Amino acid sequence: MGKLLKWFGGDSIVVSLVAVLLGLIFGAIIMLLGGYNPVDAYAALLKKVFGSPSDFGEAIREISPLILTGLSVAFAFRTGLFNIGAEGQFLIGMTGATVIGVKLTGLPWIVHAPLAMIVGALAGGLWGAFAGWLKATRGVNEVITTIMLNWIALFFSNYIVSTFLLQPGQQRSRMIQETASMTIPWLSEALGHARIHWGTLVALIGAVLFYVILWRTKLGYELRAVGHNPHAAQYAGMSVNRRMITAMFVAGIFAGLAGVFEVLGVFKYQTVMAGSPGYGFDGIAVSLLGMNNPFGVVIGAALFGGLTYGSAGMSFGADVPPEIIRIVIGSVIFFVATQGIVRFILLPFYRRRNPEVAKA
Template sequence: MNKIVRVFTSESAVNPLVAIVLGLLFGALVMLAGGYNPIAAYGSLFSRILGSPYDIGESIRAITPLILTGLSVAFAFRTGLFNIGAEGQFVMGMTGATFIGVKIHGLPWIIHAPLAVIVGALIGGLWGAIAGYLKAKRGVNEVITTIMLNWISLFLSNYIVNTFLLEPKQQRSYMIQDSASLSIGWLSDAMNHARLHWGTLIAILAAVVFYLILWKTKQGYELRAVGHNIDAAKYAGMNVNKNIIKAMFISGVFAGLAGVFEVLGVFHYQVVAAGTPGYGFDGIAVSLLGANNPIGVVLGAVLFGGLSYGSAGMSFGADVPPEIIRIVIGSVIFFVATQGIVKWVLIPFYGKRKKERAS
């Protein structure tokens, strides 16, 4: 019991919690400065998130893609890479799943839905592997290539939808076949038609897979070794180039899955978009909040997704502009990133605890 208490009162556990509290307090100060009531605003925020079965279900729906894009960015970070391209990998995964969901007919659900998931995930992975290949073989910085690939993915996906999948007189694809849908009908009905789907369960399993790959396999050890020190990895006989490509491929698979489930589980079609959805960029913030740890990423996604979904409640319930919630989220990220400020706030607490131990 004492060991469990020490874990939850350690600096590594307390600091992020304090960062979240400081972010919420800073957001409250911004609201006060703007003439808004922070108590009413936060009350409306949490009422929006937990106020009804529908809101709970929609909050879970909003959290799901952030878990996967957060895992995508975190996996790359853990292997010494900076994947800014989760957004493009998300879009390509979505496009691959849409193509399979729309174009293939006559398959049973047990084959059609998994096929769409696998194809979308692989396309997302291959999109990430392009940046990995350019990094490994040509020395091109992955930050540059992934940013460029984000735009290429947007225009390529629009071309594919326009050319092969477009429903006449619409700016979207045909609806996917029912046999490719990952919606959970009975659970959705029970929660007032919230758009719940099997992707949420798979996102949690993906966090487990993340952990198993990196910390329980030889391949994961090599990926982490290359990320820590390329020269030492080469000296140990590891194939550095192969591991860079592999790391970006796996990272892309996670982001591709996020796009897959948005199509197969939420919208059931793909639009001709003027811009990317933003989940990949939000995944960077989620990864930072979670300290690139799979459990931390899940919790960071819960915070980020919950606040994002609940921001509408602040607008309707307390007349607070939804942009305020972005200030709150940005403040939380700021305090997480600047651990020195958090530790300074906690100096009295930790100093008192050290004195108690000494006595």
């Protein structure tokens, strides 16, 4: 068994790719059972994503917040925590940016936009840190607190908007000041006026910082050590409680930034919401698809966002219900989560290439 595990130790990328392929095949089978043509459906999906500069730009816009919420969940998981609260951190980050974007006037773009971004990011970080503090000081399970904080964040955000920022006669805030906008006008125009914003670049930089912090700094070493074994980390002289709070703070910053760019770069206002937008929950799936690796998260977000945006093409171009794409996404996640199934499927291939595996 040990030799078998050795052979499979470095095949994570292969397993992920095969899992995606199996998910697409399973989705095709479901379409066939429903009387739909999977070839036409997937062709329509690709056409929707890559068929025009505008669609391609909007697909990128769909992917950007998923990268950041995926990084949020993955960062916490790498440090031994389960951040189910990326949705709440997303909302609080959005609200913080909206307050600065609407209320502050007379500032130049070079000051106003970064200030709104920083405030929103810190608001999301502090929302996450609160759950970390409850875990560190009171031993409250972070899964429970982050789930409850999601609802608190939703109603608190609605209260802020409806009380201090509301546009008269409408269920949304006033428009943010143009000096707080994070849209990239020249790139948006080049891509058919798609809502392209600086959040895409920040998300990619965030993936690099994720890697640098966790695997190239002393702080990252301590965060990972606490995640692997908090008792051993404490015996080694590390502050376990402080590192838990720090991990959730950084995770909250990632999710908060996702909310920041949705309001500053896409909608330019915030609505009074009946329910959460769902980007934080989708970030859990993206993190799982990326196997909690920052660069894997980027790829997972591209897949998830592309499938989500392209589902409209399947509906209009091939008459396939949008719900089918959720089955495809769900099956991909299932095969990624159950890696043992994928490895079992790959086992004959490994045995042909490496006869020693058959003896393991």
